[in-house]
Amino acid sequence: xxxxxxxxxxxxxxxxxxxxxxxxxxxxxxxxxxxxxxxxxxxxxxxxxxxxxxxxxxxxxxxxxxxxxxxxxxxxxxxxxxxxxxxxxxxxxxxxxxxxxxxxxxxxxxxxxxxxxxxxxxxxxxxxxxxxxxxxxxxxxxxxxxxxxxxxxxxxxxxxxxxxxxxxxxxxxxxxxxxxxxxxxxxxxxxxxxxxxxxxxxxxxxxxxxxxxxxxxxxxxxxxxxxxxxxxxxxxxxxxxxxxxxxxxxxxxxxxxxxxxxxxxxxxxxxxxxxxxxxxxxxxxxxxxxxxxxxxxxxxxxxxxxxxxxxxxxxxxxxxxxxxxxxxxxxxxxxxxxxxxxxxxxxxxxxxxxxxxxxxxxxxxxxxxxxxxxxxxxxxxxxxxxxxxxxxxxxxxxxxxxxxxxxxxxxxxxxxxxxxxxxxxxxxxxxxxxxxxxxxxxxxxxxxxxxxxxxxxxxxxxxxxxxxxxxxxxxxxxxxxxxxxxxxxxxxxxxxxxxxxxxxxxxxxxxxxxxxxxxxxxxxxxxxxxxxxxxxx
Numbered sequence: 001x002x003x004x005x006x007x008x009x010x011x012x013x014x015x016x017x018x019x020x021x022x023x024x025x026x027x028x029x030x031x032x033x034x035x036x037x038x039x040x041x042x043x044x045x046x047x048x049x050x051x052x053x054x055x056x057x058x059x060x061x062x063x064x065x066x067x068x069x070x071x072x073x074x075x076x077x078x079x080x081x082x083x084x085x086x087x088x089x090x091x092x093x094x095x096x097x098x099x100x101x102x103x104x105x106x107x108x109x110x111x112x113x114x115x116x117x118x119x120x121x122x123x124x125x126x127x128x129x130x131x132x133x134x135x136x137x138x139x140x141x142x143x144x145x146x147x148x149x150x151x152x153x154x155x156x157x158x159x160x161x162x163x164x165x166x167x168x169x170x171x172x173x174x175x176x177x178x179x180x181x182x183x184x185x186x187x188x189x190x191x192x193x194x195x196x197x198x199x200x201x202x203x204x205x206x207x208x209x210x211x212x213x214x215x216x217x218x219x220x221x222x223x224x225x226x227x228x229x230x231x232x233x234x235x236x237x238x239x240x241x242x243x244x245x246x247x248x249x250x251x252x253x254x255x256x257x258x259x260x261x262x263x264x265x266x267x268x269x270x271x272x273x274x275x276x277x278x279x280x281x282x283x284x285x286x287x288x289x290x291x292x293x294x295x296x297x298x299x300x301x302x303x304x305x306x307x308x309x310x311x312x313x314x315x316x317x318x319x320x321x322x323x324x325x326x327x328x329x330x331x332x333x334x335x336x337x338x339x340x341x342x343x344x345x346x347x348x349x350x351x352x353x354x355x356x357x358x359x360x361x362x363x364x365x366x367x368x369x370x371x372x373x374x375x376x377x378x379x380x381x382x383x384x385x386x387x388x389x390x391x392x393x394x395x396x397x398x399x400x401x402x403x404x405x406x407x408x409x410x411x412x413x414x415x416x417x418x419x420x421x422x423x424x425x426x427x428x429x430x431x432x433x434x435x436x437x438x439x440x441x442x443x444x445x446x447x448x449x450x451x452x453x454x455x456x457x458x459x460x461x462x463x464x465x466x467x468x469x470x471x472x473x474x475x476x477x478x479x480x481x482x483x484x485x486x487x488x489x490x491x492x493x494x495x496x497x498x499x500x501x502x503x504x505x506x507x508x509x510x511x512x513x514x515x516x517x518x519x520x521x522x523x524x525x526x527x528x529x530x531x532x533x534x535x536x537x
Contacts, residue, residue, distance in 0.1 A: 003488070008065050015058040016319040024051055024424050024453045031055075042305040043291035043471035048458040051424050052312055052392075053320060059302075062311040065486070066301045071310075074485045075296055075478065080104050081258070085492035086355060092492045093256075094263035094477065098286040098470075100293040108258075115254055115268055122233075123274045123282075126194065127167055134227035135191045139168060143184065144272040145214060146198030147174045147206045148497075149261025150235070152343050153473075154272050156336035157265060157285065160469050161277045164402060168194075170276035173214070176206040181213050190221025195232045196271055197247070200255045202238035205504065215246065235268045260492055262343050263477060281466040288470025296478045306478030309457070313479070314486050316392040316455050317366045323389050327370035330397035330416035333464045337396070338370035341476055348480045348491040355488050364487050366392070373397075374415050385422060385450050393456035395420050396472070400463045426452020 004012070019027075028034050028050070038050040038059075078084055079101045081091040093108065095101065102109040125131035126139050133139060144154055151174040158170040171184045185193075195214055199207040215228065223231055228246040235253045236242050242252050253268035265273065266286060274282035296306050316322040325345075327338045349365035370376065370393075384391060397416050401409045427435075432449035436442045461468040484491035510516050510528060517525050 011061045042295040044468045053455045087493045091258040093258040097266035098290040123279045140192040141169045142194045142275045143171045150198035152340045153265030156340040158276045160333040165277040198235045202236045202241035284466035285470040288467035289474035292471040292474035309479040310482035321390045322392045324367040326393045330373040335372040351489040396459045423454040426450035
């Protein structure tokens with residue numbers, strides 16, 4: 001079992017104690033070059049971590065930990081196909097989907113290349129009108145039916161690339177609650193709608209339930225069973241089940257067991273991205289991610305952006321007491337980013353045992369949350385500024401925002417910079433007392449005081465483009481992997497998710513027949529009886 005060396009652990013604990021007695025403003029006063037020294041660039045992204053509660057000595061110690069864990073070597077192993085998912089004896093080769101280590105993994109990349117070629121043919125045919133619906137109408141809408149990694153990543157990317165990149169309107173159905181599908185399909189025309197069913201095994205309960213209801217919607221709208229293949233595609237490995245559903249084998253696109261769902265938007269799961277945004281945009285997305293892969297592979301520890309992000313998370317969570325990490329994108333295009341990153345980080349590193357199966361006493365991944373820009377300022381920023389929970393944060397924004405109202409964009413940027421500054425400086429006791437005195441209510445001074453010095457990074461790009469978006473997603477993927485190595489956990493399984501699925505299948509049978517209800521715990525049994533009574537015909 002790899003653990004942080006005792007000398008490094010002692011040094012980090014001492015550094016945390018020393019830095020907690022200082023403010024971030026103090027650190028700026030001590031070093032006029034702090035911003036330049038604590039900024040990095042990679043693949044079109046700019047990271048300013050000067051507002052982290054760090055100094056060069058603490059950073060050097062953290063970099064020493066990264067070297068102790070051989071993070072560069074571990075990442076090379078990842079990209080070259082080592083079976084790092086030990087519980088499932090699999091590689092995690094999402095980087096290969098964008099061409100990283102293609103020469104080393106020539107056989108597997110040949111399959112990737114073939115899949116991409118098929119995807120491009122489909123996308124070009126739909127966009128050119130070479131492929132149409134059963135009535136001869138052009139497709140106007142594409143609906144993705146999936147859940148988890150088959151939904152969150154593509155949904156986030158399509159939202160980010162909407163408007164100027166839109167070729168078809170993209171819609172997503174993931175919840176088995178019938179209102180999700182009914183709401184999405186209500187305003188669509190079956191004759192002009194293409195549906196993609198994303199399920200590796202073609203057995204995922206939520207996805208199949210929705211797919212069957214979508215098929216009923218198509219047939220009720222005039223699409224014959226024989227014409228279903230013109231309107232329905234699948235991303236799956238279960239060709240027999242797809243064929244039984246009515247999908248031709250040549251309309252099925254592969255998923256490989258070396259790609260986890262939360263890392264799969266670069267694969268055929270990304271078909272909806274390409275159909276929505278165009279093949280050129282999808283290729284640029286892959287290229288941006290590849291650029292970040294190459295940065296992570298070849299850049300020294302001190303300048304390696306994803307590695308630094310992982311080290312900050314270890315530092316803030318394990319040494320400075322941060323309970324959560326909040327992602328604050330000042331771009332409405334990135335409104336779905338936090339939801340995507342929740343799955344990426346918490347499903348990957350939310351583990352209770354290490355690689356050797358031993359229980360971990362310290363917290364592993366922090367809870368990740370957040371929302372877009374100024375919306376959060378009128379919701380939970382009060383807790384961030386004056387609450388007594390420790391947190392760390394990333395503020396993300398594009399410097400430009402396309403052909404939009406410049407004054408509105410200026411106000412958005414002003415809010416982002418203001419919140420970053422407020423996180424740092426807070427409001428001192430003296431300033432709070434002065435404010436209270438100006439209101440002739442000196443007793444209220446404690447209500448106006450804010451501690452500041454909340455550790456956070458600024459992450460920006462020139463604009464949200466397919467390439468910068470690809471780089472941003474890949475940076476968080478690699479941060480997640482690097483943190484898993486520092487925590488000594490497996491980032492690529494999700495047995496907690498599987499448990500819920502197993503129990504869910506058991507209870508569904510009970511709700512259908514009522515048999516076995518007494519074997520449940522009293523609380524679940526009572527709720528099940530109430531449901532059966534409420535839904536009795």
